[in-house]
Amino acid sequence: MDDNRTLLGVEWPVAPNSSALDFAPSAQPVKLDSEPIIAVRDLLHRYQDRTALSGVSFEVRPAELFGLLGPNGSGKTTLFRILSTLMVPTSGSATIAGFDAIRQPAALRRHIGVVFQAQSVDLKLTAYENLWHQGHLYGLRGPDLKTRINEILTRVGLLDRSADRVEIFSGGMQRRIELAKGLLHHPEVLLLDEPTTGLDPGARRDLWQYLQILRDQERVSVIVTTHLMEEAERCDRLAILNEGTLVALGTPEALTREIGGDVILLEARDPQTLAERIRNKFHVDATVMENQVRLEIENGHRFVPDVVEAFPGEIQSLSVSKPTLEDVFIHRTGHRFWSEDAEPPPETGKKKNKKKLPH
DSSP, rough: OOGGGGGGOOOOOTTTTTTOOOSSSOSSSSOOOTTTSSEEEEEEEETEEEEEEEEEEEETTTTTTTEEHHHHHHHHSHHHHHHSSSSSOOEEEETTTEEEETTTTHHHHGGEEEEEEOSSSSSSSSSHHHHHHHHHTTTOHHHHHHHHHHHHHHHTTTTGGGSSSSGGGHHHHHHHHHHHHHHHTTSSEEESSTTTOOOHHHHHHHHHEEEEEEEEHOOEEEEEOOOOHHHHTTTEEEEEEEEEEEEEEEEEHHHHHHHHEEEEEEEHHHHHHEEEEEEEHHOOOOOEEEEEEEEEEEEEHHHHHHHHSSSSSTTTEEEEEEHHHHHHHHHHHOSSOOOOTTOOOOOOOOOOEEEEEEO
């Protein structure tokens, strides 16, 4: 915790939706590391006739890199807004560092840093000036603020650019200034909403390396919302959301392990008929998804010759792959991560072994 806070003898009032912090003395001490730093219990939120969150519950451990993975409309942004005290849920509870997000939003803000998807830096100000103004919002002043700004600029690798206007920075550098703003007051929890939006692959890699440093060296608990599978794989644990419901929770490795075996995709002129014939002959679960027959099966490479031989000329192409997080999503929901009217991101993850078959 930042010792500067103990020097403040007055309460800084804030509206529930403000990004500023209340530096009044804490009503209770921060929870010990043996307890979850974040506890979400039965969160429910409705927008008129639409349910955005439907009884979501999970915990985040101290110094954990935790991901909220879901497609557009899954509820992860609503959940992010509730955790960052910008929204009050219809029912349920969320506590961070022992403070209730609904009943103690001002006190809770002392312990969190928030980086939104939308840009919040002032491009016409220098890096130093952006942090200077942010520090004033948090009640920091004078030499202590100057020291902290230099510390955080050093941490994000921009101390030598402190006098430069942010408008000349690259997208990755601007994102680092956003991170610096969120970390200026030594938060125990850092909340990031789609933090790599608009960044090139190199800047994305740098940002994730820095998040891991925060976790390992400064013991900051990090929550990241994302719709990118390759980013979700970098998290210690994941909560996968779909249409407001928590459909999976665990480490990426454990979630993919639960499927077991291999995932086989078969392309055919009549996938529905092929799937039915495979089920009848081999007594395996074959489903049709986007005109492909999909199977989850042990030793897929051994099954492929049998199915090709059993249905000569019917299979146009096939692929065999180890389970991915998208396969976990399909396994839990029965449909793909991206709907047909949503444009998925470019493929950057694991490649599937796909081959065309002769007619």
